[in-house]
Amino acid sequence: MKIGSHVSMSAPKYVLGAVEEALSYNANALMLYTGAPQNTKRKPMNQLKIKEALELMEENGIEKSSIIVHAPYIINLANCFKTETFELGVDFLKQEIERVKELEATILVLHPGSHVKAGEEKGLEKIVEGLNLAMENIGDVQIAIETMAGKGSEIGYDFHHIRYLIDHVKYSDHIKVCMDTCHLHDAGFDLTDFDAILDSFDEIVGLDRLVCMHINDSKNVRGARKDRHANIGFGEIGFDVLNQIVHNNRVKDVVKILETPFVNGHAPYKYEIEMFRKSTFDPTLVEKLENL
Ligand code: FE
Ligand code: FE
Ligand code: ZN
Secondary structure, eight states: OOEEEEOOOOTTTHHHHHHHHHHHTTOSEEEEOSSOTTSOOOOOGGGSOHHHHHHHHHHTTOOGGGEEEEOOTTOOTTOSSOHHHHHHHHHHHHHHHHHHHHTTOOEEEEOOOBOTTSOHHHHHHHHHHHHHHHTTTOTTOEEEEEOOOOOTTBSOSSHHHHHHHHHHOTTGGGEEEEEEHHHHHHTTOOGGGHHHHHHHHHHHTOGGGEEEEEEOEESSOTTOOOOOEEOTTSSSSOHHHHHHHHTOGGGTTSEEEEOOOOBTTBOOHHHHHHHHHHTOOOTTHHHHHHTO
């Protein structure tokens, strides 16, 4: 199982620090943002200790294909109203693709965006326009569109939205998917029958496009369209259902990333990864972290 969590990338060790953090959780995969997820300020890549980080990964058997990069939330290619927002998104995504190449990674997770009040069709058309501009120098990079909860005017809560992008984007071979369990649940999918979800995904999108999964429990009931992540086993999805998903043989090669909340300032990932590896829920997890 390739499993890890999102890790921070900050001064002074940057990517090297991110890999060290992943190793401290006994992870063999990791996801990072190339800077703060809420803004576009970025450090030059040559200052990020990438070479050292890649060496440390190699020493510890973490494959390059197990580093996932997440694009910042401020990219909204579906915005049909504010030209500045759309152009900033395109421009930033283009640069982000270059940063993924420098990290020698291949997978860049992207939220498809929110149409604001333009409607889903207009929003999807705008995303296609944006991707076509941003992906001109795509190289070996794969854009993994994340499945969304459908909060507000979010696009991407329905597999048909992803199909639309594949059918219309010029570089459609480079369009992949990241499934987020919290988002699927909040969008109304019944995760207790994950095989049925995979069947439907395979029919509409194609299972070969699934390259990443975000494994999160949800604070809200199924269909709530809220998108609030909970610790594994402490939400509405529950440990058994999530455990069956991570061990489902049809997604055994898919990189799995935890994005669950910190407890009292402590990262839960080491414990959550261990629970999945052992297939055993620890009901004292949150207490344990609170008392650290
Ligand atoms: Fe995301
Ligand atoms: Fe996610
Ligand atoms: Zn989320």
